[in-house]
Amino acid sequence: MVASATAQVPAASGGLEGWTRQLLECLPAAAGPLAAVQERGRAALVALPVPSSRQEDWRFTDLSLLTGLEPAAAGAPAQTAAQTSAQAVAQTSAQAVDALPPAAPGVVRLLLDGRNDPLAGVALPPGLSALGPAELAQALGHTLAATGCEQHWPVELNHAASEQVLALRVASRHRVTLELVSAAGAGLLPLRLLLILEEKAELDLSQLVQAHGAGLTSLVLEAHLARSARLHHGLVALGVPQAALLAHLALEQEPESAVTLVSATAGWGLARLEPRVRQVDGGARTTLRGLQLVDGRQIADTHSHVLFSGPEGELDQLHKAVADGAGRSVFNGAVRVPRPAQRTNAAQLSRSLLLSDRARIDTKPELEIVADDVKCAHGATVSCLQTDELFYLQSRGLAASQASDLLQRAFCEEVLRELPAAARSWGSFQAMLSAAGSAEDRP
Amino acid sequence: MPSDPILFSSSPFPDLPVIRPDAPVLLEIRDLHARVEAKAILKGVNLTIRAGEIHAVMGRNGSGKSTLSKVLAGHPSYTVTGGSVTYRGENLLELEPETRARAGVFLGFQYPVEIPGVSNLEFLRVSTNARRVHRGEAELDTFEFEDLVRERLQVVQMDPAFLERSVNEGFSGGEKKRNEILQMALLEPLVAILDETDSGLDIDALRIVAGGVNHLATPDTATLLITHYQRLLDAITPDYVHVMAAGRILRTGGKELALELEQRGYDWVDAELAALEGAEADRLPAEVA
Numbered sequence: 001m002v003a004s005a006t007a008q009v010p011a012a013s014g015g016l017e018g019w020t021r022q023l024l025e026c027l028p029a030a031a032g033p034l035a036a037v038q039e040r041g042r043a044a045l046v047a048l049p050v051p052s053s054r055q056e057d058w059r060f061t062d063l064s065l066l067t068g069l070e071p072a073a074a075g076a077p078a079q080t081a082a083q084t085s086a087q088a089v090a091q092t093s094a095q096a097v098d099a100l101p102p103a104a105p106g107v108v109r110l111l112l113d114g115r116n117d118p119l120a121g122v123a124l125p126p127g128l129s130a131l132g133p134a135e136l137a138q139a140l141g142h143t144l145a146a147t148g149c150e151q152h153w154p155v156e157l158n159h160a161a162s163e164q165v166l167a168l169r170v171a172s173r174h175r176v177t178l179e180l181v182s183a184a185g186a187g188l189l190p191l192r193l194l195l196i197l198e199e200k201a202e203l204d205l206s207q208l209v210q211a212h213g214a215g216l217t218s219l220v221l222e223a224h225l226a227r228s229a230r231l232h233h234g235l236v237a238l239g240v241p242q243a244a245l246l247a248h249l250a251l252e253q254e255p256e257s258a259v260t261l262v263s264a265t266a267g268w269g270l271a272r273l274e275p276r277v278r279q280v281d282g283g284a285r286t287t288l289r290g291l292q293l294v295d296g297r298q299i300a301d302t303h304s305h306v307l308f309s310g311p312e313g314e315l316d317q318l319h320k321a322v323a324d325g326a327g328r329s330v331f332n333g334a335v336r337v338p339r340p341a342q343r344t345n346a347a348q349l350s351r352s353l354l355l356s357d358r359a360r361i362d363t364k365p366e367l368e369i370v371a372d373d374v375k376c377a378h379g380a381t382v383s384c385l386q387t388d389e390l391f392y393l394q395s396r397g398l399a400a401s402q403a404s405d406l407l408q409r410a411f412c413e414e415v416l417r418e419l420p421a422a423a424r425s426w427g428s429f430q431a432m433l434s435a436a437g438s439a440e441d442r443p
Numbered sequence: 444m445p446s447d448p449i450l451f452s453s454s455p456f457p458d459l460p461v462i463r464p465d466a467p468v469l470l471e472i473r474d475l476h477a478r479v480e481a482k483a484i485l486k487g488v489n490l491t492i493r494a495g496e497i498h499a500v501m502g503r504n505g506s507g508k509s510t511l512s513k514v515l516a517g518h519p520s521y522t523v524t525g526g527s528v529t530y531r532g533e534n535l536l537e538l539e540p541e542t543r544a545r546a547g548v549f550l551g552f553q554y555p556v557e558i559p560g561v562s563n564l565e566f567l568r569v570s571t572n573a574r575r576v577h578r579g580e581a582e583l584d585t586f587e588f589e590d591l592v593r594e595r596l597q598v599v600q601m602d603p604a605f606l607e608r609s610v611n612e613g614f615s616g617g618e619k620k621r622n623e624i625l626q627m628a629l630l631e632p633l634v635a636i637l638d639e640t641d642s643g644l645d646i647d648a649l650r651i652v653a654g655g656v657n658h659l660a661t662p663d664t665a666t667l668l669i670t671h672y673q674r675l676l677d678a679i680t681p682d683y684v685h686v687m688a689a690g691r692i693l694r695t696g697g698k699e700l701a702l703e704l705e706q707r708g709y710d711w712v713d714a715e716l717a718a719l720e721g722a723e724a725d726r727l728p729a730e731v732a
Contacts, residue, residue: 388556392558
């Protein structure tokens with residue numbers, strides 16, 4: 001598993017509120033295409049209560065790690081410290097790209113550093129285009145509002161800090177494969193994405209979010225899928241124990257569209273993922289796959305939310321967690337099936353592997369079903385590695401540690417194999433698992 | 444066939460000649476006692492297995508047959524409380540399960556475990572290499588191993604497509620057992636313990652599995668078959684048949700003993716066991732005194 005380390009950064013005075021105030025002071029004056037959004041986000045951060053364990057949504061997830069991070073935006077050019085960290089981000093991002101195998105022919109790989117235009121000098125493939133200012137103004141924030149998260153604290157934080165947005169349209173009947181890569185160092189790295197998929201458009205999106213230092217990566221992605229569009233998004237998020245990730249993935253689906261959202265997170269001191277999906281008129285297919293690994297004193301929290309606003313929608317959700325050390329894994333899977341959502345067919349399964357008696361797993365389905373003609377299945381299991389499986393492998397000559405490593409990897413593989421092809425070919429997560437496994441084998 | 448009950452004795456085969464007296468002893472089990480949780484299961488098992496021999500252990504459910512196989516392979520749920528097991532002169536009970544496997548002790552599982560996400564091919568390669576390294580042989584790379592595994596697949600007439608799947612996942616009962624024999628063919632054990640390998644097999648699968656076991660039996664290796672039924676022994680001829688009851692070997696005979704069990708059932712075993720336990724109870728006060 002991932003080695004643990006303790007962040008040695010002094011905590012900002014005044015807790016998370018104090019840290020937020022300092023962050024707001026560090027941010028450069030609102031400017032550019034997102035100036036209005038920035039202003040609104042900053043005002044909201046002043047007014048909003050910071051997340052705390054007193055709020056049900058944050059009951060198990062302690063954000064105090066943030067207060068140890070440098071409260072500066074990596075994208076802010078005005079501050080010296082911030083500028084240094086911005087350069088560091090650009091550098092680490094470039095290194096992250098260098099470490100990946102080359103993108104397949106015809107596949108666009110974009111580097112996100114929160115500062116430079118990721119589309120500068122990039123020839124987009126047929127069917128993929130950047131949104132113009134008018135379209136952007138119309139579409140930005142629409143899906144966040146539709147999925148009820150536009151005023152969430154992590155979203156407002158992203159609003160406050162994001163200087164740019166990568167806003168792309170996939171044209172009708174086109175199929176596009178895209179890779180997005182980012183790597184955070186110290187400071188705050190805000191990433192804002194907006195995707196519009198027209199009717200019958202198809203997008204395979206592989207996203208690698210890495211962190212190498214005591215920084216916060218704030219990711220907000222919005223995607224709108226028109227009728228019969230298809231999105232396959234794979235998010236591979238690999239952090240370090242000093243780093244935090246706050247991610248909102250908001251998706252709106254028109255009927256007959258299909259979304260497969262696969263996320264795999266490991267190594268973060270704190271990772272909070274909120275996939276939020278709304279099937280606006282039902283009749284769409286949503287597949288959610290999540291995997292989160294914690295070790296040391298890490299916290300990983302997935303709060304998913306799926307809302308069926310029309311009939312005959314489908315959800316197939318599998319969330320897996322591996323908790324070792326004194327790590328904490330939280331899963332809250334909300335599924336809302338109001339009266340119009342008749343004949344909804346939803347299945348949710350949470351499976352957790354508990355590898356240490358100091359680790360903790362909190363998993364909770366949260367089904368709110370008002371429609372009466374629906375199928376909604378849910379289940380949750382928490383188990384240790386099975387003695388019989390370990391023994392079977394040992395009885396074939398595998399050492400106990402090798403057997404347990406293999407079983408853990410197999411447990412993860414059920415999710416990892418559903419990543420889009422590009423994200424699978426990176427092998428980043430598998431490499432991390434192998435490295436952790438061999439580190440464990442060392443005396 | 445003697446009708447008198449054979450009392451527990453330190454000699455495993457009191458009334459049978461040793462077929463290959465010059466063959467080296469591979470496995471020597473002496474007065475083995477074992478329990479699972481608080482329940483004593485094995486209560487004094489004695490068995491000597493020489494190279495080239497095929498032994499069959501028969502008995503009712505709960506007689507301790509499967510426990511014996513698991514104790515020999517080192518399953519952590521079973522605790523040895525007495526006796527010894529010597530494998531080629533070494534104390535087998537001191538070895539970790541993986542070391543036993545690498546040294547050539549193989550257990551074919553009654554219920555092979557399904558392991559989703561672990562590729563069968565990769566698993567077979569890792570285990571084969573672990574055994575090879577123990578024997579001082581070079582590890583096989585992916586290509587070399589594929590050549591070997593394709594050759595060994597023929598022993599059990601298995602479709603190469605099974606290599607691409609996860610270990611035993613979604614395999615039928617017969618396919619799982621064939622996969623076990625494939626593993627045996629790759630690991631080339633010196634002592635193969637096959638725990639109810641015939642259970643759940645149809646006639647064709649039984650023929651294939653038995654053919655594989657016969658193919659792999661050599662003058663240098665030994666096989667311990669654990670089974671309920673004579674039908675496996677029609678296909679694999681044992682040198683010795685042992686009847687287990689209440690955690691010990693109650694009687695040992697040649698292959699005709701299996702036929703006798705088939706004809707007479709196990710009731711007479713119960714009678715012998717009752718007599719044996721009665722005799723031991725009678726002896727006890729004198730021993731205490």
